[in-house]
Amino acid sequence: MRVVGAKGVGQMAGATEPCRARLHLVRELPSDAPEESSPRRELDPLLLRVAKGDDGAFAELYDVVTPAVFGLARRVIRQAEQAEEVAQEVLLEVWQQAPRFDPGRGTGFAWVMMMTHRRAVDRVRSAQSSIDREARVGQRSLAREHDEVVEVVEGRLEAEAVRECIGTLTDLQRESVTLAYFGGLTYSEGATRLGTPLGTIKTRMRDGLIRLRDCLGVTA
Amino acid sequence: MSDNLHALAAAYALDALDQTESGAFEEHLTGCDLCDTDVREMRETAAALAASVAETPPASLRSRVLEQASQTPQSESTTYAPVASLAEHKSRRLSTSRWLAGVAAAAMIVAGGLGISTYQVDQRADEAQVAAGEITALLADPGATVRRSEVVGGGTGTLVYSPTREQAAFLTVSVPATAPDQTYQLWAIDGGGATSLGLLQPDAGRGSALVDLPEGTTTFGMSVEPAGGSAAPTTDPVLLLELAT
Numbered sequence: 001m002r003v004v005g006a007k008g009v010g011q012m013a014g015a016t017e018p019c020r021a022r023l024h025l026v027r028e029l030p031s032d033a034p035e036e037s038s039p040r041r042e043l044d045p046l047l048l049r050v051a052k053g054d055d056g057a058f059a060e061l062y063d064v065v066t067p068a069v070f071g072l073a074r075r076v077i078r079q080a081e082q083a084e085e086v087a088q089e090v091l092l093e094v095w096q097q098a099p100r101f102d103p104g105r106g107t108g109f110a111w112v113m114m115m116t117h118r119r120a121v122d123r124v125r126s127a128q129s130s131i132d133r134e135a136r137v138g139q140r141s142l143a144r145e146h147d148e149v150v151e152v153v154e155g156r157l158e159a160e161a162v163r164e165c166i167g168t169l170t171d172l173q174r175e176s177v178t179l180a181y182f183g184g185l186t187y188s189e190g191a192t193r194l195g196t197p198l199g200t201i202k203t204r205m206r207d208g209l210i211r212l213r214d215c216l217g218v219t220a
Numbered sequence: 221m222s223d224n225l226h227a228l229a230a231a232y233a234l235d236a237l238d239q240t241e242s243g244a245f246e247e248h249l250t251g252c253d254l255c256d257t258d259v260r261e262m263r264e265t266a267a268a269l270a271a272s273v274a275e276t277p278p279a280s281l282r283s284r285v286l287e288q289a290s291q292t293p294q295s296e297s298t299t300y301a302p303v304a305s306l307a308e309h310k311s312r313r314l315s316t317s318r319w320l321a322g323v324a325a326a327a328m329i330v331a332g333g334l335g336i337s338t339y340q341v342d343q344r345a346d347e348a349q350v351a352a353g354e355i356t357a358l359l360a361d362p363g364a365t366v367r368r369s370e371v372v373g374g375g376t377g378t379l380v381y382s383p384t385r386e387q388a389a390f391l392t393v394s395v396p397a398t399a400p401d402q403t404y405q406l407w408a409i410d411g412g413g414a415t416s417l418g419l420l421q422p423d424a425g426r427g428s429a430l431v432d433l434p435e436g437t438t439t440f441g442m443s444v445e446p447a448g449g450s451a452a453p454t455t456d457p458v459l460l461l462e463l464a465t
Contacts, residue, residue, distance in 0.1 A: 051294075055289065055290060058286070058289055059286055062282060062285060062286065066277050066281070066285075067274035067275055068270050068271050068273075068274040070274075070275055070277035070281075071273040071274040071275035074273075074275055075273050080278075084278055084281055087277055087281060088281060088284060088285055088288070089383075091285045092285065092288055092292060095292060096292060096294055096295050096357060096361070097295055099295050099296060100295055105260065106260045106263060106264060107264060107267070110263045110264045110267040113263075113266065113270040113271075114263055114267070116270065117234075117266070117270070118235055119384070121235045122384065122386065125435075162268055162269060162271070162272035163272070177234065177269075180231065180234040180235070180236035181236075181269055181270075182269075182273070186231075186236050187237070188238070202227055202228065202231060205230045205236065206227060208230075209230040209233070209265055209266070210230070212265050212268070212269075213262065213264075213265040216265060216268050218261055218264040218265045218268065219261065
């Protein structure tokens with residue numbers, strides 16, 4: 001139960017099928033496929049109970065979602081203690097904001113991950129002023145840092161489906177997406193770091209995420 | 221321009237836009253259903269990436285979180301609008317702040333110790349309700365800090381800000397009306413100067429605003445400026461509140 005986030009993705013995309021086959025499958029699904037059966041929706045009923053102040057449901061929700069919260073925070077911040085602080089803030093925010101969770105606007109899992117990513121990125125970005133970061137981006141050591149982020153992330157992408165889908169991206173698509181999501185960089189910082197024009201990064205980020213979306217069979 | 225903005229849905233969902241772009245995109249989002257769907261799908265996709273890096277957290281975190289939650293009140297069930305509509309804003313900073321002229325803080329009690337305040341807000345518009353919910357959430361945060369001071373010319377101003385300082389609610393009580401060709405303007409001040417947070421036009425002395433404090437803000441200020449606001453303060457502040465260091 002504790003690593004259900006990763007398990008969920010595997011189930012969602014069908015862990016062993018090749019990506020292209022899934023793409024067709026997804027396209028053929030009726031648009032009114034029952035949402036309740038989706039593993040991505042697993043968190044929703046718990047959140048709706050938490051919304052009513054059910055602390056037992058909150059404990060359950062903690063067990064289900066915290067590994068993904070902590071894991072994401074750790075990837076972005078790269079420092080376990082701070083990642084733990086962020087995870088604590090996020091979980092408390094989930095408790096407080098649960099009455100406002102609206103399943104009609106997306107899955108609970110995506111809702112929690114959005115909070116997590118924002119907080120983690122804020123941490124990273126407030127650690128230094130943007131001027132500092134711009135200056136750093138010009139330094140040579142950054143090339144190494146960049147490779148590190150990409151490698152560490154790719155080496156650790158545990159869910160097979162996600163790894164498979166990421167494998168279908170071009171190098172630049174993959175780097176654009178992972179530098180932003182796991183590296184916490186803005187796209188203009190990513191462009192500087194990869195030595196690529198802004199417009200190109202913007203496009204690759206979009207194309208990469210669209211390809212991932214289709215490969216993973218994500219619908220809003 | 222809207223094509224360009226539309227292309228930013230992915231970057232937005234990845235939190236890869238800077239503050240200015242993010243504000244512009246959020247504005248665009250309020251009138252673009254297609255973008256809204258895009259952003260939602262992109263967020264779901266990004267969440268799948270997060271699931272792939274799940275990691276067992278330290279065991280001690282569980283009891284800390286559950287204990288803290290048991291002592292923390294929950295927000296009201298006001299559903300968040302995807303993005304609060306941005307009524308009037310001129311500078312780039314303002315696009316990320318939400319301003320609510322005419323939302324009346326009818327009564328406000330600042331309770332010391334925990335820094336929890338309660339108040340009633342006249343909920344006349346949807347936007348006001350969203351903001352009221354957000355302000356309530358802010359006030360309910362056990363880590364929120366309250367700063368209060370008298371305003372030069374009369375009345376008081378109170379600032380409540382979250383532990384992360386991203387967000388703050390500012391409320392005035394009994395402040396005098398400005399001349400018709402003037403307005404109150406709010407400022408975030410740091411070592412480098414003052415950044416406008418927007419204009420405040422209290423109704424019968426009562427005004428409230430929900431603002432996003434820029435990183436590094438050390439002091440919150442309010443001054444009286446010519447109608448329409450100024451790029452930088454042109455008069456002595458009528459209120460200064462130092463944020464905790």
